[in-house]
Structures are given as structure tokens and as C-alpha cells.
Amino acid sequence: MESARQIVTDAGFEALRTQDVVRRAQVAKGTFFSHFKDKDALMDVLIGERLNVLLDDMEAIPRFDTVDDLVAHSTPLLQFLSRDRFVFDVFLRMSGALAIEDIGDIATAIYRHHRILAGQLKDSPFRTDITTDLQAEGVQSFCINAVALSFCALHTDQDVQSRLMVYLNAWLCP
Amino acid sequence: MESARQIVTDAGFEALRTQDVVRRAQVAKGTFFSHFKDKDALMDVLIGERLNVLLDDMEAIPRFDTVDDLVAHSTPLLQFLSRDRFVFDVFLRMSGALAIEDIGDIATAIYRHHRILAGQLKDSPFRTDITTDLQAEGVQSFCINAVALSFCALHTDQDVQSRLMVYLNAWLCP
DNA sequence: GAAAATAATTGACCGCGGTCAATATTGCTG
DNA sequence: CAGCAATATTGACCGCGGTCAATTATTTTC
Known part of the structure; x- marks a missing residue:
């Protein structure tokens, strides 16, 4: 290691x-x-520990007052994932696992991120017609999408944060 | 080929x-x-042509009357992507490209899918506070998320379609 | 403490994606 | 058709991830 x-x-x-x-x-x-099962398993640990450092910071936040606030506090994560295409590929590959026994650090970090988000959204002034769990899932989905588009040559018009902002305004404050 | x-x-x-x-x-x-630049470039063509067959069918639909309708017509695509983990990995890897010149068939198919969706959503009875373009982007993001979770051992409680249904009801009919 | 059982370590070896200098083929021109 | 340039094809070769039978180290048992 x-x-x-x-x-x-x-x-x-x-x-x-x-x-x-x-x-x-x-x-x-x-x-x-x-x-290690394979090289990806090592990458999983290496990237997982980076993610957990970022999640430690995120966990300290009690709630989000606005979407801007949410996006601002998500920026470190977004930047980490969009900095390196190779890292993002590993992240996607390891984000789920077919069997419980090979759920790795990245997948675990994603669940942690979800729990953190759901907790914070509970005290945030956003829509109330859906559960905070579902809100959190949507936020994660849009985060991934924003990062993915940041790697695409046809979507250079916006940066990750402003793209996420548009998504989350529509998702959390419809 | x-x-x-x-x-x-x-x-x-x-x-x-x-x-x-x-x-x-x-x-x-x-x-x-x-x-072919590499093996992935061949995969890109092979998977791209499969996607385009499915998109041909999808293009024939004029609009979606309900979210159920949208999900139902998205099922062939969802099933194709969630059938084979390897295919989904290639799909994710090739879904964007750093340079315009290596935008491949999968990435092109994704834009086609987006255009088709945006066109159909224009005539559909969903929310009107955001553009159909943004609606379509969200639908795509949730499709990917639903498929990704279908590969995860911790999310076997729902199938792809019912998960997407929950997402899209919250996204299109808030 | 010796012998047996279990676990950890090793490195030669394999499969496969990808490269590149050499060679063959085709197209062009007078 | 000869001669030349441009293009296409070849396959030996390389790098790297991953395997596994053989070897060494450690623990258990009597």
C-alpha cells in the first residue's frame, strides 16, 4: 500500500x-x-481512501440552505472525480459489485455519501413531496452525470458545478 | 466487422x-x-449499431402520455444495457470522449437518444417549468443510474424499470 | 523438540492488447 | 510499361496483468 x-x-x-x-x-x-484480487482492487482501496477524506469534510456540514450551498460543498468531490479520467473510469467500474462479498471501498464510500446527503437533506428547505432518500439518490445521479459530461468534448460549454446547479435546481426546487 | x-x-x-x-x-x-484505434473502438461500433437498432424503434414513438409509457418504451434499451456488465462498462467508457475527433458510435447514439427524448417530451404532459432538453438530460441520467444500480448486489430490491419509474415520477411530475 | 499440517511467498510462465520496421500492393505519371 | 510514390498488410515483438506449481515460513499437535 x-x-x-x-x-x-x-x-x-x-x-x-x-x-x-x-x-x-x-x-x-x-x-x-x-x-489483492486484481489491480482494480488496489485502485479501489487507493481511491476509496481519497474519497473518505473528502467525505469526512462533507459529513461536518449540518444541512444545505440553498442549492448553491449543496453544490459548493460538493465541489471537492466533483473536482477529484473530474480531474482524472482514469480515476473516474475506475470509480464507475467499482461503484457497484455483482456480489456482496466484493463490495469494495469505492462502493462503500458511495453509500456513505448517500447517507450523508440524505441526513443533510432532511433538514434542508427543499421539496417535501419525495423522501430525502430519493432526493439523495437523485443528487448522486446528477453528480455522476455532471462529471461524465465534463469529460465529453461536446459539452465544454459549462463547467461541472454550473451544470450540477442547473440539475439540482430542477431536482430539488421544482 | x-x-x-x-x-x-x-x-x-x-x-x-x-x-x-x-x-x-x-x-x-x-x-x-x-x-481500429484499439479494441474498444471495435466494441464501440458493435455496441453502437445495437443501440441504433433500439433507437430506431424508439424514434417511431410520437410522445409519452405517462411516465409508465416512457419507462415501457425505454425498456429495450435498459434491458440491453443491464444484460451484460461488460457491455455496460464499455458503454460508460465510450459515452464521452475527450476530443471531438474520437467521438464514437456510442457517444453519437447517446446524443441521438437525447434528441429523440427531447422531441417526444415536447409533446408530453409533464412539468413545464424546465426545458424539454433538461428533462431529457435528467431522464438519461436516471436511466444510467437505474442500470448501474441493477448491477449492484446491495440494490436487488427493485428491478431496473420500477426504479426508473420512481425516479421519473419525481423528475417529470413533481 | 520433531513431525505434520497450514499458510505465505516466489518467479517463471501465459494470454492478450497493442506497436512498428519491413514488405507487398496499388495508384499515378510520362 | 517502367518507375516512383503512396498506401495497405504483415507478424515478430513488447509490456503488463494475472496464474500456479514449487518452495519456504509458520503454526499446531503429540
């Missing part, structure tokens, strides 16, 4: 090679794969 | 190997990669 973190710091997520990790950690390749 | 289609028909998208494609097509590996 320490070797992997160092490589990511030095050269970025995309440049990480299992060979380099094991060389740095002074172990054999097989040892790596006895600890 | 013909070789690739045959392999997919016989063994599925995930089992496709460039080696097998070139062997079947009686050409060398290098020839394949002079026609």
Missing part, C-alpha cells in the same frame, strides 16, 4: 504498474495478487 | 479477442489495428 501510494503521488494513478509496486515493496508479483 | 459480429453472436462481447477476429477474417493483427 505504501509503495502504491508513493507511485501514485509521483506519477499519478494511470501510471501505476503492479511490477513497480512489488519492486518498491520488495516482494514478488504473486504476493501482490494474494493480497 | 463480420468476423467480430459472428464471435459476439457465438460467445458474447466479453469473449471477443482481437486474435480470434483477425484469424477469422484471415488478416494479420496489424491490419486490425490500422482500421
Whole structure:
């Protein structure tokens, strides 16, 4: 883990090679794969811990007074995901899991994000015709969509935040 | 292309190997990669043509009278995407492109889907406080989200359609 | 403390995507 | 048709993720 973190710091997520990790950690390749199912599993942990740091900050917020407020407090997460296409791809790939036993850190972080959002939305002055759980699911869906479009050459007219703002105004204050 | 289609028909998208494609097509590996940037580019065409068949059907619909109607007519697309995890991963990966010149068939199909939806929503009896363009973007976002959750072991309580129904009722008829 | 059972580690090896210098084919021109 | 340029094709080769039988280390048992 320490070797992997160092490589990511030095050269970025995309440049990480299992060979380099094991060389740095002074172990054999097989040892790596006895600890991690595959390379994605390592990425899952690496990205998961980054997400959890950002979620720690987010958890401290009691509620959102406005949509602007929500978007502002979501910015660190959005920026982390939209900074690196490779990271976003791993994020999408690991966001769900076919079997309970391989639910990883990213998927867990997404549930945590959902719980945090739902809690905060409970005390926020938005629409009341749907549950805060559903509101939170929608917010997450729109966050992903906004980040995804930020990577698309045909959608360079808006940045992630302003796109999310439009979505969430329509979603939370119809 | 013909070789690739045959392999997919016989063994599925995930089992496709460039080696097998070139062997079947009686050409060398290098020839394949002079026609396609990488394997994903081939997948993009293969999946893109499937999507366009489904969109052809969808285009024939004039409008949606209810959310149920919209969901019902979206079912073929949803089922295609949620049938095969590998296909959905490629779909997500190819859904945007960093540069205009590598916008592929899947990304193009997504724009087509958006245009079709926006056109149909124009004549549909849903909310009028936001543009049909924005409505369509939201519908797409929720479709992706519903499919993504269908692959997640923690969300087996609902099927894709009923999940989408909940989303779209909240989105289009607030 | 020796022997047996269990667990951890190793690195040669494989499969597959992708590259590229060499070679063959085609098209063009006088 | 010869000669040249442009284009298409080839397959040996590379990098990297992942496997697994063999080996070494650790724990358990009597």
C-alpha cells in the first residue's frame, strides 16, 4: 500500500504498474495478487481512501440552505472525480459489485455519501413531496452525470458545478 | 466487422479477442489495428449499431402520455444495457470522449437518444417549468443510474424499470 | 523438540492488447 | 510499361496483468 501510494503521488494513478509496486515493496508479483484480487482492487482501496477524506469534510456540514450551498460543498468531490479520467473510469467500474462479498471501498464510500446527503437533506428547505432518500439518490445521479459530461468534448460549454446547479435546481426546487 | 459480429453472436462481447477476429477474417493483427484505434473502438461500433437498432424503434414513438409509457418504451434499451456488465462498462467508457475527433458510435447514439427524448417530451404532459432538453438530460441520467444500480448486489430490491419509474415520477411530475 | 499440517511467498510462465520496421500492393505519371 | 510514390498488410515483438506449481515460513499437535 505504501509503495502504491508513493507511485501514485509521483506519477499519478494511470501510471501505476503492479511490477513497480512489488519492486518498491520488495516482494514478488504473486504476493501482490494474494493480497489483492486484481489491480482494480488496489485502485479501489487507493481511491476509496481519497474519497473518505473528502467525505469526512462533507459529513461536518449540518444541512444545505440553498442549492448553491449543496453544490459548493460538493465541489471537492466533483473536482477529484473530474480531474482524472482514469480515476473516474475506475470509480464507475467499482461503484457497484455483482456480489456482496466484493463490495469494495469505492462502493462503500458511495453509500456513505448517500447517507450523508440524505441526513443533510432532511433538514434542508427543499421539496417535501419525495423522501430525502430519493432526493439523495437523485443528487448522486446528477453528480455522476455532471462529471461524465465534463469529460465529453461536446459539452465544454459549462463547467461541472454550473451544470450540477442547473440539475439540482430542477431536482430539488421544482 | 463480420468476423467480430459472428464471435459476439457465438460467445458474447466479453469473449471477443482481437486474435480470434483477425484469424477469422484471415488478416494479420496489424491490419486490425490500422482500421481500429484499439479494441474498444471495435466494441464501440458493435455496441453502437445495437443501440441504433433500439433507437430506431424508439424514434417511431410520437410522445409519452405517462411516465409508465416512457419507462415501457425505454425498456429495450435498459434491458440491453443491464444484460451484460461488460457491455455496460464499455458503454460508460465510450459515452464521452475527450476530443471531438474520437467521438464514437456510442457517444453519437447517446446524443441521438437525447434528441429523440427531447422531441417526444415536447409533446408530453409533464412539468413545464424546465426545458424539454433538461428533462431529457435528467431522464438519461436516471436511466444510467437505474442500470448501474441493477448491477449492484446491495440494490436487488427493485428491478431496473420500477426504479426508473420512481425516479421519473419525481423528475417529470413533481 | 520433531513431525505434520497450514499458510505465505516466489518467479517463471501465459494470454492478450497493442506497436512498428519491413514488405507487398496499388495508384499515378510520362 | 517502367518507375516512383503512396498506401495497405504483415507478424515478430513488447509490456503488463494475472496464474500456479514449487518452495519456504509458520503454526499446531503429540
